Amino acid sequence: MIRHAVENDIPEICRFGINEVQEVGGEMLGWGAHCESIAKNVLGCIEGRVPGVAIVCEIDEKIIGMFIAQFLSQVTDERKWSAREVTWYVLPEYRGNGLGQSMREKAIKCAARKGLQQFWLSVMLRPGHERAVEKMQEGGFYPVSIQMMKNLSEE
Numbered sequence: 617m618i619r620h621a622v623e624n625d626i627p628e629i630c631r632f633g634i635n636e637v638q639e640v641g642g643e644m645l646g647w648g649a650h651c652e653s654i655a656k657n658v659l660g661c662i663e664g665r666v667p668g669v670a671i672v673c674e675i676d677e678k679i680i681g682m683f684i685a686q687f688l689s690q691v692t693d694e695r696k697w698s699a700r701e702v703t704w705y706v707l708p709e710y711r712g713n714g715l716g717q718s719m720r721e722k723a724i725k726c727a728a729r730k731g732l733q734q735f736w737l738s739v740m741l742r743p744g745h746e747r748a749v750e751k752m753q754e755g756g757f758y759p760v761s762i763q764m765m766k767n768l769s770e771e
Contacts (some may be wrong), residue, residue, distance in 0.1 A: 618718050621670035621682065626655050632705040657684060657702060668699070669726045671719045673706065681706035683719035687732055688754045697711070698734035699727035717751055719755055738763075 621629065629650040660666025666686065673681035683704040687697065701723070706716045724735050737757065739748050 617674050618715075618722050619672060619674065621658055621662060621672045624661065625670075625672050625679060625682075626658050627680045629658055629670070630654050632679075632682050632707075632736075649683075652705070654684070657686070668702070669723050669732075671708075671722050673715045673719055675710070680710045681715050681719060683723050684714070685723045685727065685735075687727060697732045697755060698736060699723065699732050701735075704737075712747070713760035716748070716752075717755065720755070736760075 640713040657666060658670040660709070661668045661670040662682070667688070668684065668686040671683040672679050681704070685699045687699050687704055701720075704716060704719065706719075720737070727735055735757075737752065739745055739752065741749070
């Protein structure tokens with residue numbers, strides 16, 4: 617079941633944020649600060665203080681995924697309101713079943729109902745994410761920039 621997050625979901629959503637960083641081989645010095653940031657964002661969306669949406673996917677009363685997006689104004693030639701994905705995650709054993717896509721689509725519908733004109737998201741280009749990029753392109757998303765990285769531990 618895809619639904620809006622509630623306050624009781626926040627601890628599980630925070631754990632997903634840590635899993636996400638660990639999966640890409642990242643180290644984080646401030647796990648507590650990372651969890652606090654996610655918790656504040658989700659709680660703000662739930663309470664209506666932060667313009668955005670927090671979505672979870674639940675199977676048999678177990679949260680197996682989350683999608684968080686913020687609604688913001690882009691300063692361009694004309695002021696356009698857009699949504700930007702903050703983070704999303706699906707437990708590895710549930711991937712490949714369209715659950716991430718379903719959460720993303722629910723977030724897009726919420727943004728459209730609010731009158732937003734664009735929806736931005738990102739995906740890590742790493743092995744195993746090729747299908748995610750394809751699904752995003754099938755859903756009408758297209759690349760607008762390239763973010764590059766240099767691994768300093770190889771110096």
